[in-house]
Amino acid sequence: MVDYLIVGQGLAGSCLAWQLLQRGKRVQVLDVPGNNRSSMIAAGLFNPITGKLMSRTWLAETLFQSLFDFYPQVEQNLNQKFFYPMPLYRPFLSVQEQNEWMGYSAQPENQKFIDHIHTTSVYGDQAHDAFGGLVIKQCGYVDVPVFLQSIRTLLVQQNAFAEDWFDETQLQHTPTEISYKHWKASAIIFCTGTSKTNLWKAAPVKPLKGETLTIKLNEKPKLIYNRGVYIVPGKENLYKVGATYETQNLSEVITEAARFELATRTSELLMLPFEIVDQNWGMRPTSPDRRPMLGHHPNSKNVIIFNGLGTKGVSLAPYFSAQLANWLTGSAEILPTVNINRFKALYSKS
Ligand SMILES: Cc1cc2nc3c(=O)[nH]c(=O)nc-3n(C[C@H](O)[C@H](O)[C@H](O)COP(=O)(O)OP(=O)(O)OC[C@H]3O[C@@H](n4cnc5c(N)ncnc54)[C@H](O)[C@@H]3O)c2cc1C
CATH class of the missing domain: 3.50.50.60 (FAD/NAD(P)-binding domain)
Structure with a gap:
């Protein structure tokens, strides 16, 4: 019993x-x-500022305090490594967006999660960031x-x-x-x-289908890049690119449309050449x-x-x-x- x-x-x-x-x-x-x-x-990405509108995630302070306690505690107890805190960089697309983020970053509840606002390109050798970008703190990934x-x-x-x-x-x-x-x-x-x-x-x-790509990069990204897609480190020189959000076509297969969408967005985000080595599909359990x-x-x-x-x-x-x-x-x-x-x-x- x-x-x-x-x-x-x-x-x-x-x-x-x-x-x-x-x-x-x-x-x-x-x-x-x-x-x-x-x-x-x-x-396995965690990021306190998310969504198309890039707003602070629901209960961000509580949830992120909890996850920053939880995963390292399990790691330590089990003598394993799966928790990788790492800043995330979101390039801006316009001066207007820069200005909006200057405003948001002045709000005390956002300061905890915003590391830096760059108004000029800083990672231009790796990503398209002509207008600079936002560096978000308390991000990273869990090797699930x-x-x-x-x-x-x-x-x-x-x-x-x-x-x-x-x-x-x-x-x-x-x-x-x-x-x-x-x-x-x-x-x-x-x-x-x-x-x-x-x-x-x-x-x-309700299932929400998502597809990801695994890409190979010859140069290591300096942080997690995220705009349209995210590029999350995997084993050695492999990176996970995701994800699509599909509510209608829930076919349990990978699709050419998702591959095209993810590859296009990756080219729009990264300066680095990449090779697609795998594609996968999954179903998120949503409410x-x-x-x-x-x-x-x-x-x-x-x-x-x-x-x-x-x-x-x-x-x-x-x-x-x-x-x-x-x-x-x-x-x-x-x-x-x-x-x-x-x-x-x-x-x-x-
Ligand atoms: C493409 C994609 C990318 C994602 N990226 C992220 C991300 O970067 N960050 C993030 O936070 N979340 C991400 N998610 C969402 C995240 O994966 C889900 O929120 C989470 O996995 C849900 O976990 P779960 O345990 O509820 O469900 P599941 O992982 O589906 O676990 C359910 C388990 O129940 C088992 N099960 C079901 N029925 C039975 C049965 N009858 N008998 C025995 N076992 C059974 C299944 O085998 C399964 O192992 C992503 C999801 C997808 C699809």
Whole structure:
């Protein structure tokens, strides 16, 4: 008997398993790692100023404090390396944009994240930045496959991981006990990303397809360049370029259109010659209001969900896995804006 049966070991399931173990809880995690189509595809970028409008991300101070504590703590405990803080550079396209950023940077809430505003080209040997650009602090990337593998190795050592594709027909649950195959637990937590389950069929998780390129560069970029696409370091001289955002065509294949879009944007951003060596696709688990979904099922208090990490799993998962673990262990409430019960109108219709 364990305390929690966790289904899914992407960013959500991995962070949550870690948080629960830290609180002295026993977990059993189920997944078939080769089936992951989100966390394993992610470039792993974290950046507090995002979006087309380049605004401070929701809860930026809280989330970034949490992630800067969380990943190094896991690294240290497991003696692994997957957290790479690094400044990010966004070239300006006009003098008007320079001036706008001068204004934003004077606002105290933005100062924490803005390192420097350049009004002339500084990285012109590597990127198109005739009008200078913005250097953003508290950015970087997590090597997500290494992070997931590190957590999985820990779970395997504790006999707490099984390669099993969860089959709902074999689940039995009462208000106090979960029984699935030979496992028994007090509660079950679904961290299944875009995979649909019957129990959670009314949870509005919508797939948002994304494609990335892997490119080879002969010269190392001085920081993370980001305009139209991001260029995030990978192994040796390989870099991840991403990403596309596709809500309509959710075909589970790479496309020529995405390759063209990403390659064009890379040429517009980089001065450096590049060679495309790979292309990949994935599905982000998004929610209608772009906030995560945490909490229990409307009909069963021991059937829990942690989902909806959308485009920002790396920065959302540390803080909200801690919040969920604290709620499960009775020491915190779930923020109303992320509580799954905000969608209860959908359940009453199903
Ligand atoms: C192209 C692309 C680029 C991205 N880039 C970034 C980025 O740079 N920065 C960032 O923060 N975010 C990025 N994201 C988003 C990020 O990947 C997601 O927010 C995050 O991965 C979601 O994690 P998750 O654990 O909820 O879902 P997933 O990673 O999908 O994990 C769900 C897990 O559940 C398992 N599972 C599902 N059903 C079952 C079942 N029945 N039985 C057993 N196991 C099951 C799956 O195998 C999977 O491992 C990107 C996403 C994509 C697609």
